[in-house]
Amino acid sequence: MTALLELQDLKVHFPGRGGRSAPVTRAVDGVSLTIHQGETVAVVGESGCGKSTTGNAALGLAPVTGGRILFEGRDLATLRPAERRALWQQMQVVFQDPVSALNPRMSIARSIAEPLVINGWPADKVRARVDELMELVGLNPDQRDRRPTALSGGQRQRVVIARALALSPKLVICDEPVSALDVSIQSQILNLLLRLQRDLGLSYLFISHDLSVVRHIADRVCVMYLGIVVEEGPVTEVFAHPHHPYTRALISAIPRPDVSRRDRGSRILLKGDLPSPLNPPPGCPFSTRCPKAMPECSAARPPLEQIGKDRQVRCIAPD
Template identity: 75%
Template structure:
């Protein structure tokens, strides 16, 4: 069952250009993204900084204006909801941001931060303390930490507070926006394991945003790789990792550290030339054409559509699709 559906989403921002700001331009942060997240599923959106993955998540949350396209949650078009209906949807859709330091008010205690959504949504006051204790236990925080402030906690503990707060209203979907990128590697695995346990126990769905494919290897059911505002490859995580088809996906996977030195010697590291073009002036045709090692003349004339390479495995690369035939 599909919980979240994103259809041909576009998020464009008007900007001033030129030396004195006299010109006008359009930043195409997201330029035609379609994704679905099913019940009890984790869909990872990965790509370099500036590819539009966080803007996609913000558009779902109502934090970025939608230029075109449609977002439905539980078969309800978010754009057409009344204020009361939208408020109900926000209860079922929560977010865990990248930096727990900036996500938490340093003046509030841990109990106050976790209980904030309960207060805002008028949860019975005499039940808030018990609910906070329940949430702290659920994410692995000790009861004696409830009166501490964020500055007295470690980075991993602060992120557990943020997760507990996100769970306060019993959501069905959590948008995880780089939730472990600010943490040490050893702590990253703990938080990822926590998220997977919570999904099993509570039946959660995740839209998991990350720039590092190694982070999503074990947590994601499906992976969508974004580049310059569009999805260039999407499919089951096992299929994308085992058989990447888009040159950009191959380059990202080649950068994942391997623990076995013998395997490191056998794998070719793909280093992309140049930087990602500006979304203010994207290339004509395929968005990856300026850095692609297998680009053809036709790649610079028209943007290719996502096409099915294998069941459920989509790729936006005609040269690779032709190699299948």
């Protein structure tokens, strides 16, 4: 399989307020991940762990402090601006909130057409492409003149997806794409994303805090904690046998209405809050909350180590 997007030791540090001596926010602090063509890689973790910043950096929406971003083997930092812009057309994004993503004064056809118009498509081709895109995402082209306010939340997210697909990207970064939707609508949108992937050969970087959703949609999962990846591997294997104590805790918290309370196993409750990325704990960043923490965990950040064929874990005493 061809590697479509590769992040190599990506770092995004935001400068602190109050001059050069102010502490920086280490939003992303050395993330490596690879997405192959046709694959869905999920990034999961608590609020503030750096999921969106990782996606935004790939899209050129967050400043890269260190590391490399490669798309089809080409390092974005070494490209001329025009080449980089052309490459970014291959990477589109769907954010969580379709309300703020769409201009309420524009018809949905105009919103979908925007990237085509910006790229100089002639009017007749734009109209035909918009109709095609609306049908592709399950919208009736007769609704083209409606405003977003006349649509349901699920329909609005379909409009956002249609717009993201307008220029036929290879990769779509989905940042919590169903979190703002009712549960009944969530599965419709997830199934739409799966169908589009099958029909168009798309790849997804799928950012979510909801592990049930990730289990449904992703091939591989990267678990992030305080700006770093603590575990990575195929979804089925990571969910069945989590190696990192943080992954175990996240998985133990997934609601399982299909399983009786007795068979669900006990939920692992983590003590304390996520530490601030302004001042991460020394050594293993999870040491302040880890049920297995030992004094040696605070000595140095554990490396991300290969376990088996295609699993990686960052812990000195993995399960």
